[in-house]
Amino acid sequence: MDExxxxxxLVDDHPVVLAGxxxxxxxxxxxxxxxxxxxAEALRLVADHRPEVLVLDLHLPDMxxxxxxxxxxxxxxxVAVLVLTAVRDETLxxxxxxxxxxxxxxxxxxxxxxPHAVRAVAQGETWLSPSVATQVVRRLREDTAASSPPPSxxxxxxxxxxxxxxxxxxxxxxxxxxxxxxxxxxxxxxxxHISAIYGKLxxxxxxxxxxxxxxxxxxxLGES
Numbered sequence: 001m002d003e004x005x006x007x008x009x010l011v012d013d014h015p016v017v018l019a020g021x022x023x024x025x026x027x028x029x030x031x032x033x034x035x036x037x038x039x040a041e042a043l044r045l046v047a048d049h050r051p052e053v054l055v056l057d058l059h060l061p062d063m064x065x066x067x068x069x070x071x072x073x074x075x076x077x078x079v080a081v082l083v084l085t086a087v088r089d090e091t092l093x094x095x096x097x098x099x100x101x102x103x104x105x106x107x108x109x110x111x112x113x114x115p116h117a118v119r120a121v122a123q124g125e126t127w128l129s130p131s132v133a134t135q136v137v138r139r140l141r142e143d144t145a146a147s148s149p150p151p152s153x154x155x156x157x158x159x160x161x162x163x164x165x166x167x168x169x170x171x172x173x174x175x176x177x178x179x180x181x182x183x184x185x186x187x188x189x190x191x192x193h194i195s196a197i198y199g200k201l202x203x204x205x206x207x208x209x210x211x212x213x214x215x216x217x218x219x220x221l222g223e224s
Contacts, residue, residue: 006122009049010035011042011068012057012084020111021055021084028115039063046077052122055114058085058092066096073100080121084110090139093132097207103127125176125191126206137173137210158200166193170206171213 008030012018015037022032030053034045039060046054054072058065069081082103083096093104102121105114106129117127128136159167162183169179176194180187194206203209 004029006030006053006118007033007049007051008053008055008118009033009042009045009051009079010055011037011039011045011060012055013037013060014057017057017107021114024111024114025055025118028119030115030118037061039065039068042068043071043075046072046079047075050077051079053080053082053118055082055084055118058083058087066092066099069096069099069101080124082117082121082127084114088132088135090135093136094139094207097126097136097205100205104132105129106132120176123191124195125187127175128173133173133175136207137171159197163193163197163200166190167197167209167213170194170197171210 006029008025010018010021010025010032012021012035018035018037022035025032033049033051036042036045037060039062042054042056042060045051056065056068060068065083065085069083072079072081080102081100082105083101084105084107086107088106096104102124103117103126105117105127109129113127113129120127165183166179169182174182176187176190180190183190194209197209198204201209201212203212
């Protein structure tokens with residue numbers, strides 16, 4: 001069965017990059033409904049076309065990707081934002097994720113992984129380049145260790161045992177595909193567990209769930 005098509009908007013200030021990204025996505029059942037080169041165009045194109053995914057370059061001539069993301073959230077557009085950048089700054093990565101970005105793809109691997117990343121965020125998952133995921137987990141551990149008292153270990157109420165297992169793997173930086181492989185379940189089942197975890201813990205993102213897992217001692221800071 002063919003995969004359902006996804007509607008996406010691309011925004012990057014380099015026309016050659018835009019052309020390459022569009023070609024790769026359209027070969028992977030992603031309909032690129034519009035493309036732009038500025039932050040203002042990103043806002044307008046999302047408003048006009050209401051795509052499922054916005055692939056957004058971090059550095060644009062009129063505003064940066066973080067400002068675009070914040071404006072989109074204030075306007076209430078339910079678009080999954082996938083940040084595309086060459087920057088590996090840990091603080092910036094965490095800030096973008098906390099502000100609602102659902103993915104972070106490094107430009108040096110964009111053509112190879114972009115279709116998978118777009119499909120993942122369109123389905124409500126979080127996508128991080130592998131090296132980025134490692135940095136995010138390490139930074140969360142360091143921040144938690146520096147700012148929190150030693151946590152008391154114990155059960156993870158009100159999660160089920162399987163949800164607790166998924167949370168621990170999520171907090172280790174594994175993506176949904178890796179969690180599914182580890183637990184021998186489907187990616188859709190993993191996403192269902194993650195959605196239940198978010199609801200029960202009162203969090204909205206993978207980053208918030210990871211931080212809470214470290215702060216509460218549900219995942220040890222040295223665990224890998």
